Amino acid sequence: MPRIAYLGPEGTFTEQAVRQLLTDVASAELVPAESVAAALDAVRSGERDAACVPIENSVEGSVTSTMDALADGAPLVAVAETMLPVRxxxxxxxxxxxxxxxxxxxxxxxxxxxxxxxxxxxxxxxxxxxxxxxxxxxxxxxxxxxxxxxxxxxxxxxxxxxxxxxxADVEDAVTRFLLVRRPGEVPAPTGADRTTVVVVTGDSVGSLARVLNEFALRGVNLTRIESRPIKGSFGEYRFFLDFGGHVGEAHVGEALAALRRHCQDVRFLGSFPRADEGGSSGSDEAFTDAAAWLADIRSGGRA
Amino acid sequence: MPRIAYLGPEGTFTEQAVRQLLTDVASAELVPAESVAAALDAVRSGERDAACVPIENSVEGSVTSTMDALADGAPLVAVAETMLPVRxxxxxxxxxxxxxxxxxxxxxxxxxxxxxxxxxxxxxxxxxxxxxxxxxxxxxxxxxxxxxxxxxxxxxxxxxxxxxxxxADVEDAVTRFLLVRRPGEVPAPTGADRTTVVVVTGDSVGSLARVLNEFALRGVNLTRIESRPIKGSFGEYRFFLDFGGHVGEAHVGEALAALRRHCQDVRFLGSFPRADEGGSSGSDEAFTDAAAWLADIRSGGRA
Missing domain, CATH: 3.40.190.10 (Periplasmic binding protein-like II)
Structure with a gap:
């Protein structure tokens, strides 16, 4: 029986989210954790199999604490997301x-x-x-x-x-939650996925512009960007980026490889089906066509 | 006697911040407000002359509520910032x-x-x-x-x-606060300033990359970026951007004018002296030299 941690206590929005995220909730043991960091550390240590934590516009937990807890410590990856109306x-x-x-x-x-x-x-x-x-x-x-x-x-x-x-004072506010595991198999692409990474660009002028250009050049559409000071200091920053697409898609993979070449650090935080209506971004077909064409001419085929 | 609103109640970090921000605190009347929105609305209505609110990594108030309250409603501008250690x-x-x-x-x-x-x-x-x-x-x-x-x-x-x-569990964490007024005179450039804007780019792929390129091309260094859903919805976004420099500087002005040309909306939220050690970014001298050179050749001088 999988043991799933979530930001507790029982009866909060995060418990509601974890029940919505699991396909077979009856066969899972849900265990409340006293903080986001504790929930994630329990997954890192192997004590729990997965954790459900709020990531955006939360009511209960501080969301910056989730971001920092994902960026530091042993790597974890998100495998699913869900959204709840803030009502x-x-x-x-x-x-x-x-x-x-x-x-x-x-x-x-x-x-x-x-x-x-x-x-x-x-x-x-x-x-x-x-x-x-x-x-x-x-x-x-x-x-x-x-x-x-x-x-x-x-x-x-x-x-x-x-x-x-x-x-609710604000009619259409929602909170987004992630289901997080130790790195392993990435969920298969669905055609409507989101990928999330955290990057340290270095502090030269234009380093973030260069990152975003790599996405723009390949038709990858950002859905969220946020800078966070590293270790509480306002001197050095890292950037949390969400975008449409899946790491298994050619154009997304090429953009990530470009980031890997010219950023100080890139941490992959997961590719998973989107809970909202946005599709994947960019056209992977054009990229696979071009790769086939390139392979063809490299092997002496048509130019 | 100027009447200054701050996120109350009395005795919090925000009161400490407003006391640090005012040069002559003895001659001001400090009035706690029950929320960030209430503090800002009291300035908009003219009931208060300025408001002190947390903007980054706060302990007391939700900081996203400050961002949203500055982006919506009648325009307000920040005229000063201060930082307090989170201890x-x-x-x-x-x-x-x-x-x-x-x-x-x-x-x-x-x-x-x-x-x-x-x-x-x-x-x-x-x-x-x-x-x-x-x-x-x-x-x-x-x-x-x-x-x-x-x-x-x-x-x-x-x-x-x-x-x-x-x-403090985290040694070097700080909270940043702004002093906000109705639009009027912009504080004079000091050579170590910060400027803050909120932009709506439109949702085409690469629109944010284009904004950041305008900054990078002119040597303007971002100090913070954050996307926020407009009106609580995850469908449309605006971006909060902080960067080194002052609206009165040629290279910063040119970058802002470029944003004005190709963004759906740009709201200026203030230029003011930085509370941290970063300087202004970019070299304004090169821009004023180039402007003088251009004026010279336009008037038939040296080519």
Whole structure:
């Protein structure tokens, strides 16, 4: 039975994400970890087989901590992604009505993301913080607060009622999660994949432009870019790049090989099917055609 | 008396930053705001004269919320920046010793950033969350927790003792803050400035590479880049770019004008003296020399 770590505690958006990511969740053992770093280190050590962590626009965990934890330490690769809408359930003990709610609690990020809703619907409720959305559900269950801002999973898990569902100040916000393993087999290309890498370009002027030119020349479309200081210092940077395409495709492979030639360091963080509607980028057919043509003339065939 | 908003509450790192940013803090009225968006909107409406908000690697506020709040709504510009080391004081009521501490509290981000220290020095203490580091100090003062993880300002403000000072798991982490005003006079170039913009490139392949080439061609050195989905959607993106140099310099101005020509949208977010050691980038002298040469030959002078 595979053992899968996820950013805990139980009942958060990350548990919801891991349940969505696994094809056979019934046959897996899900184990909450106390931090992103702990979840990833448990995979590195072999204690867990995979880990589910938030990577973009998260409510629970700090996403920069995920990026740093993937870039440092023994290599890991993402093999799948999923996206969840950032919508909360407002949970109360059974029978409690809106007019009974004197206190509302959650992780500060979750409170911030429903600030407008709370100001309209629970304007008198005093707000307090918890370390996670699940801890908020526990606080309400135990009578330490009247309402909790939670992931949808939490109502059933903690025996609470939904006072209001699908609450979000920003309508279409989503959080993206990755399923991460030790390096091994790369998932097969599907025609609609995403690849993610982290590169250290060196600090000469134009070094990042050169990287992006290698992508642009081959029709590879970036979907995300972010610079992060290395080791907390603002002096040296690395770049996290996501783009459409799969490492197994000729044009993507050629772009990555070019990066390998002129960057100080390139770490491959995975190729996997995209959870959104974007396709792969670039035309691999043109590249395979050209490679066949080149092989042909090299072997003395048509010029 | 100028009225300056900052991300509150009182006694946090952002208050420390605003005190460091103002040359004559005694003659200013500092007013805490409940969110980054509220602080910036108070400047937009004219209710406040400036706002201090975290922009990079923050402990208190979500930094993406600052980026989004600067990119949307009426234009604002940064006129100064400052950096603070991410180091915490562990505060207790006077007389309380480490062995007396049963509970420790703070904002979840602050707890996360001293996780290792707590596991060594206060391994038995139960952790709970607050909405800010200052709220943690209040909780300790009021006897609701034994120790608080706080900004250095908080000890004196809330009458607490420092159990341990300068605590940080990551030695050299810093948070960067901006002082933001309504558009008006741009601070004079100092020779060591930073400029910040947000651009919408359009979604053709290579559009970001083209932007970075305009910088590279003129020797302008990026110090930060980050893509952010527009309006919470992952479909369309804008890019936040920081680079060495000042809008008043010829080579920086020429690069910005090039962006204006081929981006869908460019918003100038300010040029101001750098708080770190990096200088301006590129050589403005070569550009002013070339401009003089061009003017000369246009007027029939030497070719």
């Amino acid at each position: 909360f359930d407002i949970l109360v003990r059974p029978g409690v009505r809106a007019e009974d709610v004197r206190t509302v609690t959650s992780h500060p990020h979750a409170l911030a993301q429903v600030r407008r809703w709370l100001s309209v619907h629970l304007p008198e409720a005093a707000q307090s913080a918890t370390t996670s959305t699940s801890a908020a559900a526990v606080a309400v269950r135990d009578g330490n607060a009247d309402a909790a801002v939670c992931a949808p999973l939490a109502a059933e898990r903690y025996g609470l009622d939904v006072l209001a569902g699908q609450v | 915490f004081d562990i505060l207790v009521r006077p007389g309380v010793r480490a062995e007396d501490v049963r509970t420790v509290t703070s904002h979840p981000h602050a707890l996360a950033q001293v996780r290792r220290w707590l596991s060594v020095h206060l391994p038995e203490a139960a952790q709970s969350a607050t909405t800010s580091t200052s709220a943690a100090a209040v909780a300790v003062r009021d006897g609701n927790a034994d120790a608080a993880v706080c900004a250095p300002l908080a000890a004196e403000r809330y009458g607490l003792d420092v159990l341990a000072g300068q605590v």
